[in-house]
Amino acid sequence: MPRFRVEECGEYTAELKQTLAEALLVLEPALHDAQFGNKSAVFSAIFKLGDTKEFVQDILTKIFSGTRMIDLQPNPYIPTIPTFACVTPYTWHKNKFLKADPYALCMPPLGIGQAFIMQGTSYIYLCPSFWTRPPWPSFPDCPSVWKNRWVGPGQYLSNYQGYLLIHEMVHFYLGGSSLGLSQNPPEVYEFNGCVGLGTYDSLHNPQNYQNYVACKTRTVINMLPPETS
Numbered sequence: 641m642p643r644f645r646v647e648e649c650g651e652y653t654a655e656l657k658q659t660l661a662e663a664l665l666v667l668e669p670a671l672h673d674a675q676f677g678n679k680s681a682v683f684s685a686i687f688k689l690g691d692t693k694e695f696v697q698d699i700l701t702k703i704f705s706g707t708r709m710i711d712l713q714p715n716p717y718i719p720t721i722p723t724f725a726c727v728t729p730y731t732w733h734k735n736k737f738l739k740a741d742p743y744a745l746c747m748p749p750l751g752i753g754q755a756f757i758m759q760g761t762s763y764i765y766l767c768p769s770f771w772t773r774p775p776w777p778s779f780p781d782c783p784s785v786w787k788n789r790w791v792g793p794g795q796y797l798s799n800y801q802g803y804l805l806i807h808e809m810v811h812f813y814l815g816g817s818s819l820g821l822s823q824n825p826p827e828v829y830e831f832n833g834c835v836g837l838g839t840y841d842s843l844h845n846p847q848n849y850q851n852y853v854a855c856k857t858r859t860v861i862n863m864l865p866p867e868t869s
């Protein structure tokens with residue numbers, strides 16, 4: 641059973657399918673770790689204490705298994721997996737159900753990112769700038785921790801195609817409850833901002849899952865439990 645669809649990506653189609661397949665493999669160590677919940681230092685640093693294990697396992701399992709979701713445009717009654725589409729100047733014209741022009745969202749002055757989900761649809765759009773990013777980092781993905789602060793450049797995971805794809809798939813499965821650009825509170829990207837979120841927002845902030853996956857993929861030393869306040 642396919643776990644994602646790719647549309648309108650032309651010469652990038654094979655490359656994208658490869659990176660998506662790799663993203664599902666990269667997810668596996670986190671999926672395994674999530675069953676330990678708060679007993680895992682990395683898990684509790686990112687998703688805090690409390691009854692969070694089932695929620696995180698559910699989101700990661702849905703991504704990993706390609707669970708079909710309903711109530712998504714353009715076919716709300718047909719259960720649908722995430723659909724990745726490459727944005728061109730003609731995307732809006734071809735997809736009349738969209739409420740905004742993906743190309744305008746990709747390009748200056750809006751330029752909201754390299755990839756984004758159109759909330760309420762099955763579509764994750766990849767901007768032309770997405771293809772300027774390398775698929776994966778060639779150095780350890782997760783920063784280490786020093787005095788209960790993460791050490792490392794804040795947003796660098798989002799510089800990589802694979803982590804951007806994981807981030808957007810988390811949005812897909814969180815649906816309307818996901819923190820986003822226009823939500824209150826808005827979604828948080830920077831590492832220390834992510835670990836500073838409370839339990840509920842941690843579970844609804846896609847970057848927390850992205851960080852979790854990255855930190856379970858590579859060995860992290862010196863991970864400290866969350867500060868209790």
Ligand SMILES: [Zn+2]
Binds near residue numbers: 807811820827846
């Ligand atoms: Zn996001």
